[in-house]
Amino acid sequence: MLQPLVSIIIPTYNRASQIGETIDSVISQSYSNWECLIIDDGSSDYTEDLLDFYCKRNSKIKFYKRDSSPKGAPHCRNIGLDKAQGQFCIFLDSDDILLDFCLEERVKKTKIGEKNDFWVFPMYVKNTYGKYQLMEIPQKESYLEDFLKCKVHWQTMCTLWDINFVRSISGFKENYLRLNDPEIHIRAMVHSIRNYTVFWDSKPDSVYRPAILKVGTNLSFKYYQSLMLFIPDLSSLLKENSLSHLRHNLKGYLNDYLRESFRFISRQNNLRLFMVFYKNRILTFYQLLLLAIQYYLLLGFDVSAKKVRRGIHKLLEL
Structure with a gap:
């Protein structure tokens, strides 16, 4: 054969x-x-x-x-x-x-x-x-x-x-x-x-063989740019295939981004990304509002990135 x-x-x-x-x-x-x-x-x-x-x-x-x-x-x-x-x-x-x-x-x-x-x-x-x-x-x-x-x-x-x-x-x-x-x-x-x-x-x-990637401005900005395309694309894909009820799962990528990458991205761009998750119905308005307030307040008080991540992670579990 x-x-x-x-x-x-x-x-x-x-x-x-x-x-x-x-x-x-x-x-x-x-x-x-x-x-x-x-x-x-x-x-x-x-x-x-x-x-x-x-x-x-x-x-x-x-x-x-x-x-x-x-x-x-x-x-x-x-x-x-x-x-x-x-x-x-x-x-x-x-x-x-x-x-x-x-x-x-x-x-x-x-x-x-x-x-x-x-x-x-x-x-x-x-x-x-x-x-x-x-x-x-x-x-x-x-x-x-x-x-x-x-x-x-x-x-x-x-x-x-x-x-x-x-x-x-x-x-x-x-x-x-x-x-x-x-x-x-x-x-x-x-x-x-x-x-x-x-x-x-x-x-x-x-x-x-995983590459050793040092999280920094360049790598984080690539992640930010990709998420700005990835989230709308996948939301549309799910909608077109009658799977919109699954799109809330995409919060996992926001959690992943917020572990490290958000620290290297401007506040304006981070807010833009939060809005992309909201506009695609992955975050509710209430979650978006609390996320934005917590993000700006915590960074304004110059607390550790670990505390920011912990607070935001709890929020996204709502």
Whole structure:
């Protein structure tokens, strides 16, 4: 029986020191019918020379340069999605690792039961000591509700997509600076209508290496800008699919933002963000009013960020 082709799509930017290990993990797969599409986002290191070397050694590896706007991993992923020839696809970051049995076991699982739109598998997280720790996926009645609450149980590489399905939902949102991963999975779960499988009890088959991100003005502003798009987009998505009763769960993203990021954003912009949550009926007027008053009063008295977070967290539980 002919093995289906799996397309591995990897965006990269100045990761020449790490992407080699990612590519090697693809090459070492026990499953042989794959292609690997790497899309460079304008690297200034030796990425091009390294990838030319890999392409000459293995014809399954294909290297492209982003030649249109916008800059960023989501657009690079969509370029790869457009060029992919596979029946299935997996999106990797340029420091992710696939264990050598990953593709073989995932393709086997696609043959169990009815045809799905996507399949999700557990992963390991590589900690600061270089050890692999299992990131458990809990067994849930509704993964959609958890993702709406900012409880994200898996990362990009955990999902095997039916390529026609992910194309039908237009791939990744290209104007988000952050939140790309939860957004596409929320959109996929809404459009799939439970036609997907989460193998929460399977053996992990990939390794996620979390980047060390220092919360500061730049990272926080990207989060703020993304939320300003993410919240209206998801509210509209839920409304269009008769799921408006779930939008209150999106308060989880406001809670997450208020843990650290709000401290690096101007008061005016924070108030704008609060209004976005209110206008999309995620906060009631009463919650908005109390949130705004508490936010301004606490900051006016120059109390600790921890006390601000504690007070706002209690408010959002109303």
